[in-house]
Amino acid sequence: SQPLRDCIVRRSRAIAGAVFRLAMAGHGHGHGFLYDSHLGPVETMCRCAHSVVPAVVCSSDFWLFLALHLGLFFLFNCGIWPSKDTVLGEYLALNTQCAKVITSLTVFFEVFYTNYCYKKYIRMHQLTRTCFVQAREFALEVRLLLFDPSPPHARVVLRYYLAALTLFLEEEIQEGVGATGLTDELLTSDEREFLKTIRDEEFRPTVVLHWSQQVFLLGVQELSIKPPVAKALLDKFAQQYTTMRRLADALKQHVPKHYYHLSCIMICSCLLSWAFEMGATPHFGGVPVFIVLDLILMGMVELASSMADPFGDDSVDFPSRVWLEEGCADC
Numbered sequence: 001s002q003p004l005r006d007c008i009v010r011r012s013r014a015i016a017g018a019v020f021r022l023a024m025a026g027h028g029h030g031h032g033f034l035y036d037s038h039l040g041p042v043e044t045m046c047r048c049a050h051s052v053v054p055a056v057v058c059s060s061d062f063w064l065f066l067a068l069h070l071g072l073f074f075l076f077n078c079g080i081w082p083s084k085d086t087v088l089g090e091y092l093a094l095n096t097q098c099a100k101v102i103t104s105l106t107v108f109f110e111v112f113y114t115n116y117c118y119k120k121y122i123r124m125h126q127l128t129r130t131c132f133v134q135a136r137e138f139a140l141e142v143r144l145l146l147f148d149p150s151p152p153h154a155r156v157v158l159r160y161y162l163a164a165l166t167l168f169l170e171e172e173i174q175e176g177v178g179a180t181g182l183t184d185e186l187l188t189s190d191e192r193e194f195l196k197t198i199r200d201e202e203f204r205p206t207v208v209l210h211w212s213q214q215v216f217l218l219g220v221q222e223l224s225i226k227p228p229v230a231k232a233l234l235d236k237f238a239q240q241y242t243t244m245r246r247l248a249d250a251l252k253q254h255v256p257k258h259y260y261h262l263s264c265i266m267i268c269s270c271l272l273s274w275a276f277e278m279g280a281t282p283h284f285g286g287v288p289v290f291i292v293l294d295l296i297l298m299g300m301v302e303l304a305s306s307m308a309d310p311f312g313d314d315s316v317d318f319p320s321r322v323w324l325e326e327g328c329a330d331c
Contacts, residue, residue, distance in 0.1 A: 072279030153219030
């Protein structure tokens with residue numbers, strides 16, 4: 001009977017929401033590469049694969065500051081650079097207190113920037129996983145409501161719904177990087193050709209999602225489904241659209257260029273002060289210390305920049321291709 005069917009839909013909706021949210025919280029593919037927290041710090045330090053170390057070592061900025069430090073160290077120990085005991089050496093020497101002030105300001109700027117990028121990274125992870133959770137909930141409810149009385153309506157509704165999500169992630173968010181080819185499987189050639197006539201790529205997922213809504217409304221009219229039940233599923237379309245737009249807005253929200261420019265100035269000033277302070281000394285121990293500090297400071301900038309855009313092929317990027325394939329298979 002219809003009352004029993006409505007009761008089953010309501011209970012299934014509640015159970016599906018709880019199950020899929022638990023699955024999102026304990027999903028094994030939360031990030032691109034997992035690490036073993038049981039390993040010691042020395043063993044973890046020696047494993048540089050899928051870390052920021054290769055990217056930093058390959059950057060020209062790292063070698064520029066290292067060459068400056070080694071050059072100053074060589075000139076000082078060869079007697080070409082004047083020591084602090086001479087009059088000229090006093091003018092050229094860097095005061096230790098000045099280096100401490102520059103270091104403190106640099107740490108503040110970099111910690112703030114890294115913290116902002118990490119919060120953005122977590123927010124985009126939650127929004128991306130929410131898109132797939134809502135897709136699974138929607139697929140389950142459509143199956144309960146439309147599949148038995150009208151399988152063609154259910155299939156077309158889900159096909160367009162998943163095509164909208166795939167278009168959004170692959171074209172607007174990832175900008176074609178790591179495409180799975182699922183869009184070609186979910187849309188016909190005529191549908192793809194029509195979407196190409198829409199110049200603004202941001203509207204293409206919205207158009208396909210609207211197609212799914214239209215087919216759903218046709219099924220509701222033909223099957224005489226009660227308005228409260230139909231409205232509950234129509235709200236799912238609005239929820240998915242809202243989540244997709246929030247994800248797109250979060251990705252486009254960056255730290256102001258002025259702040260990032262000041263951060264770069266502080267990082268360069270800090271590395272220059274360290275290069276002079278540790279280079280103008282007869283002790284060789286300052287060289288490995290400067291290399292480690294240079295690697296850490298440049299590595300933090302590289303890590304923060306990678307977290308600010310976690311859709312791509314970097315080691316900290318989301319496995320969105322795996323998520324798409326698993327989500328479409330589940331639906």
